[in-house]
Amino acid sequence: MSHTVRDGQKLIARVRRLKGQLEGIERALEAQKPCAEILRQLASARGALSGLTAEVMEGHLHEHVLHAETEAERRQGSEELLEVIRTYMK
Structure with missing residues (x-):
């Protein structure tokens, strides 16, 4: 189960506060x-x-990089995170 699914209600609550x-x-x-x-x-x-x-x-880092089941999943998770960080830093 993905961290965004597991923590979904907490994340949605934060989004709703932000919307407010x-x-x-x-x-x-x-x-x-x-x-x-x-x-x-x-x-x-x-x-x-x-x-x-x-x-x-942080959830992505823990789930898809640090605790990835395979090296390929770890590499993919790392690449995804780097792409997001590059976009975020623009």
């Missing part, structure tokens, strides 16, 4: 709140997204 944060930003913009308040909300949402990304990356 983004909706809060939308409401703040619609209400013409001060830019400093919007920037704080943006920073908070970015932190939440980074935390979620790190959690899924």
Whole structure:
């Protein structure tokens, strides 16, 4: 069972909280709140997204690299993770 399936409910809860944060930003913009308040909300949402990304990356590393059953699976898991990291760092 994949880590995203095993931890699915916890991950979905984090996504829903993040969705709520983004909706809060939308409401703040619609209400013409001060830019400093919007920037704080943006920073908070970015932190939440980074935390979620790190959690899924960590799960991938553990399941598909460190505890892979074969060398081929380990290599594939490593290549997938490197590809994601390259994309994430752009």
